[in-house]
Amino acid sequence: MNLLSHTVLLAALPMAEGGHHAPVVAPDMGFGGVFDLLWLVIGLPLLGAVLLLGVTPFLPAPARAAVDKHGHLLGTATAVASFVLSLVLFLALLGRDADQRQVGQQLWTWFETGSITVGMDLLYDQLAALFLLLITGVGSLIHVYAIGYMAHDPRRRRFFGYLNLFVAAMLTLILSANFVGLFLGWEGVGLASYLLIGFWQHKPSAAAAAKKAFVINRVGDIGLSLAIALMFATFGTTDFGAVSELAGEAEQATLTTLGLLLLLGACGKSAQVPLQAWLLDAMEGPTPVSALIHAATMVTAGVYLVVRANFIFELAPIAQTAVVVVATVTLLWGAILGCAKDDIKKALAGSTMSQIGYMMLAAGLGPVGYPFAIFHLLTHGFFKANMFLGAGSVMHGMNDDVDMRHYGALNKAMPVTFLTFAMGYLAIIGFPGFSGFWSKDKIIESALSENLVVGVLAVLGAGITAFYMTRLMLLTFFTAKRWETGVHPHESPKVMTVPLVVLAALSVLGGVLLLGDWIVTWLEPVTGHAEHHEPPLPAIAITLIITAVVALGVAAAWFLVGKREVPREAPRDVSFATRAARADLYGDAINDAVVVRPAAGLVGGLALFDRVGVDGAVEGGSAAVGGLSNSMRRLQNGFVRSYALSLLGGALLVVLALLAVNLG
Amino acid sequence: MTQYVVLSAILFTIGCVGVLVRRNAIVVFMCVELMLNACNLAFVAFAHQHGNLDGQIAAFFVMVVAAAEVVIGLAIIMTIFRTRRSASVDDASLLKY
Numbered sequence: 001m002n003l004l005s006h007t008v009l010l011a012a013l014p015m016a017e018g019g020h021h022a023p024v025v026a027p028d029m030g031f032g033g034v035f036d037l038l039w040l041v042i043g044l045p046l047l048g049a050v051l052l053l054g055v056t057p058f059l060p061a062p063a064r065a066a067v068d069k070h071g072h073l074l075g076t077a078t079a080v081a082s083f084v085l086s087l088v089l090f091l092a093l094l095g096r097d098a099d100q101r102q103v104g105q106q107l108w109t110w111f112e113t114g115s116i117t118v119g120m121d122l123l124y125d126q127l128a129a130l131f132l133l134l135i136t137g138v139g140s141l142i143h144v145y146a147i148g149y150m151a152h153d154p155r156r157r158r159f160f161g162y163l164n165l166f167v168a169a170m171l172t173l174i175l176s177a178n179f180v181g182l183f184l185g186w187e188g189v190g191l192a193s194y195l196l197i198g199f200w201q202h203k204p205s206a207a208a209a210a211k212k213a214f215v216i217n218r219v220g221d222i223g224l225s226l227a228i229a230l231m232f233a234t235f236g237t238t239d240f241g242a243v244s245e246l247a248g249e250a251e252q253a254t255l256t257t258l259g260l261l262l263l264l265g266a267c268g269k270s271a272q273v274p275l276q277a278w279l280l281d282a283m284e285g286p287t288p289v290s291a292l293i294h295a296a297t298m299v300t301a302g303v304y305l306v307v308r309a310n311f312i313f314e315l316a317p318i319a320q321t322a323v324v325v326v327a328t329v330t331l332l333w334g335a336i337l338g339c340a341k342d343d344i345k346k347a348l349a350g351s352t353m354s355q356i357g358y359m360m361l362a363a364g365l366g367p368v369g370y371p372f373a374i375f376h377l378l379t380h381g382f383f384k385a386n387m388f389l390g391a392g393s394v395m396h397g398m399n400d401d402v403d404m405r406h407y408g409a410l411n412k413a414m415p416v417t418f419l420t421f422a423m424g425y426l427a428i429i430g431f432p433g434f435s436g437f438w439s440k441d442k443i444i445e446s447a448l449s450e451n452l453v454v455g456v457l458a459v460l461g462a463g464i465t466a467f468y469m470t471r472l473m474l475l476t477f478f479t480a481k482r483w484e485t486g487v488h489p490h491e492s493p494k495v496m497t498v499p500l501v502v503l504a505a506l507s508v509l510g511g512v513l514l515l516g517d518w519i520v521t522w523l524e525p526v527t528g529h530a531e532h533h534e535p536p537l538p539a540i541a542i543t544l545i546i547t548a549v550v551a552l553g554v555a556a557a558w559f560l561v562g563k564r565e566v567p568r569e570a571p572r573d574v575s576f577a578t579r580a581a582r583a584d585l586y587g588d589a590i591n592d593a594v595v596v597r598p599a600a601g602l603v604g605g606l607a608l609f610d611r612v613g614v615d616g617a618v619e620g621g622s623a624a625v626g627g628l629s630n631s632m633r634r635l636q637n638g639f640v641r642s643y644a645l646s647l648l649g650g651a652l653l654v655v656l657a658l659l660a661v662n663l664g
Numbered sequence: 665m666t667q668y669v670v671l672s673a674i675l676f677t678i679g680c681v682g683v684l685v686r687r688n689a690i691v692v693f694m695c696v697e698l699m700l701n702a703c704n705l706a707f708v709a710f711a712h713q714h715g716n717l718d719g720q721i722a723a724f725f726v727m728v729v730a731a732a733e734v735v736i737g738l739a740i741i742m743t744i745f746r747t748r749r750s751a752s753v754d755d756a757s758l759l760k761y
Contacts, residue, residue: 633761637757637760638758639754639757640753640756641683641687641692641753641754644684648684
């Protein structure tokens, strides 16, 4: 019934330019079975967060102490349970026919005003299924890792509560069937990100970084909320299904505006230029947070948004071009930052920015790129979480020192960390056979066939990636020891290394998703069928060129870093390019000049106007009245005879006035 | 007739000037009485002229008010004199700004 009406609607719609039409989201409702448990995927971590954050503070002291001691186990258990449920749901989805893989669940009506009704609806389809596995899977591993990493933190219970809150919000973002619910999750992850970046709030730098991330994210959120408002105004609804059906009838200008607003939202969350400045500072948070939120999951929400809203972007070519431009700039921007940073986490953060640029680039290419955007998102989730957790393990062994110039020769001291990190390293530079090789290769190939300039820049980015990752690898695990005195690096406990091993295995094997183009076929009902343009070169030649460029990057790093002696202090007499890269390519300076200073000037001007103009008028008026009455007061001199005189004068005046009236 | 009114005006002016220029409270008081009686003279004169009793009745009212005023006024002057040893109206100028 549902399917039938949907087919009719499709036939009635005008076809978009280029012949292909964005697919329509039309979930089957109430299919029952295991899918009725869909809400539990969100519910479990939410329950964990409520128990750990909301309930515990009201318990009697002994019970609270017990939760403080064992609360992390509860937090981890809810994440793992959510993962198991996601896995079951995924298998159930696999078992269904390809055209019945969109499952909806209506929980309750969220709010209803006039003609607008927004439901708490969930949508579980092929795209959401992959995200669910990534978030709960990587999330569970990071929960386990954090048990070890945060073992000595007195506020560990709260940390796990925040992590659960994040997972619940992220799953809401992914599973929601309308943009309003997505926005709820979107804000939820923003809040969790803020709380976790500033988790060590006693450090002023962490508190400032949290605030910076929150404020810059607000800029993006304005874009998303305006987009939602525009959808309400244009379509009267924000359900993915309804919007995807009605989008074809909307005006071109509206669609373009919608696309650009959504892109602004995606830029904020995914740290794309020009809203990129918060991500590097966000590394002030504990390392599991950097791995989970600022590498594997939350920062990819922007990519999810673009892919999910493909029915809008497909009809708004200008917005799509904007996505590609933003992505290309960001992938180079992040890569350049990665080359100059000595802080291991900041180097990895630059790399994250750059890799998300690749995903955005793929997402901007249309149906050709969507599956590869998601594919790279998944493999990146594996290898970047792996490397961040590896970096955390290194910091754990080096007394929380993050400066790579104080590392060196750690491959012997920390063999497990070294080997797992190496897997992530080989995956990210795109060593043939590793997961990153397949995903990045596909993105660059698609980019080359769509636009030569963008493709070449993407190849260049791959070379730079190879350079900075090799530099990071050499500085940390090879070259001579440059340890601080009193530091005795040691391997981390099992609870931290086991997640590393699992993630390393996934980094190596992630490429299997591409076997027989599985992921492309799997996502096709969501992202639409792609018409392949022939790439300018045969695919094998492109692969060879990319691999050659990567090898060039590795070699450059070997000759510039590995063969030389590494100074323990960063050299000062460096070129302009290095200085610029160390200063985040002046991202903060640009924000300062373009936004902060004009805003401060405006506020200063308003304050001045308030002080001089408004206060002047009010206080001047009262001063005038006061002065006047002060001088009038002098008339009350206490001499009875002067009062008698004024009385007489007054009487005379009255008489004269009466005479004037009567005679006049 | 004119003589009565002129006399009344002269008496009133003398009283007025006395109130304004003299400092002794008793004399000021006497000048007030002079002004009241100047009015009485005018009232009675005009009553005679018009041939009705309204003005004469008014004159009696003025006398009653004057008598009451004397009682209160002299009491105040006495009190002031007892505390300040002076009957000057300019000395009693504390109630001011």
